[in-house]
Amino acid sequence: MTRLRHRPALDVRVEIRGELPREDAEYARARAQETAAILGPDAHGLRLRLTRVRERSVTRPALAQADVRLDGLGPLRVQLATGAVGEAVDLVLGTLAGRAVRLREQGDIGLAAVHESAYRPQYADRPLALRRIARLKEVVLARRTPEQAAHELLALDRRFHLFLDTRTGRDSLVHRCPLSGAVALRPADGDVLPAFDLAEAARRLWITGHPFVCHADPEGGRARVLYRRYDGHYGLITPVADGRCGAGVPSARN
Incomplete structure (x- = not known):
């Protein structure tokens, strides 16, 4: 008789602020689950937060933030903004996974994170x-x-x-x-x-x-x-x- 091993559910949470098309929300959830699997069993509490900024002065209105906790290394967080939600999801989760690898292997996330990113979220031009x-x-x-x-x-x-x-x-x-x-x-x-x-x-x-x-x-x-x-x-x-x-x-x- 074959015994099926129980695989615990991945600890993933997707938060959406404001209104997003249903397909964007479903894509974000699927990509977050894939990223959690890639990060491995020592990663916990992966959270992806998506916000669609409505301010006209902002040219990159899709804001994505991803954070996770790595055993023995502490929290890791990335926040980026692009023009489209799908692009923001891919970019922020890919960056998070890449920095996790660097943190595990070398103990830091490298000089790339020190410099201002071209995808840094923008300030709304409020009077x-x-x-x-x-x-x-x-x-x-x-x-x-x-x-x-x-x-x-x-x-x-x-x-x-x-x-x-x-x-x-x-x-x-x-x-x-x-x-x-x-x-x-x-x-x-x-x-x-x-x-x-x-x-x-x-x-x-x-x-x-x-x-x-x-x-x-x-x-x-x-x-x-x-x-x-x-x-x-x-x-x-x-x-x-x-x-x-x-x-x-x-x-x-x-």
Whole structure:
């Protein structure tokens, strides 16, 4: 008698924000299942999130984000945008699988992830008077060395990563430099973050066009980050002490 071995269901979740044609949604689910099988048994919690941006100023409206957790290596995330949903699905899942291979074999995802991608999601051109803080994240910062934080920054495909420096005991931030793609640390040893209010932080975002502003809260003295969201609004990350909020991720979706 032949015994059939039970194969557990793959841990895959597809989230769709907004309206997409049925065939696009079915294609995304099928490709996510295929990618989960390729990633192997040490990959867990594959999530694919699809958003169709309606802003006319955005020329690549199909936004795809894929993330997964690899045993012994931690989370891995990719976020990209193209003109068509099917193309975005293929690109983000293929990039995720390629980076997983690199992470397993060499311990990092390589210089390709350091440089700004041609498929980086675009900011909606929202009028200044209509912008607001659309998301507030209170987080307990993870203790990391700058090297560990830089590794997480690239693995999570972020522009910046806020953490508590184990060497100095200070709130610190690693970020990608816009032109060189290199990873920089703020504050550097001996430096102090400038302190100003949120109105001044928003003014600096507007004047410089930078994706974020890291500064010290003039009241509490802790570092916080005001950043641009892709919908044209702002997000704010504020560190809190243990016990004041639930376990948070010490970075922003940016």
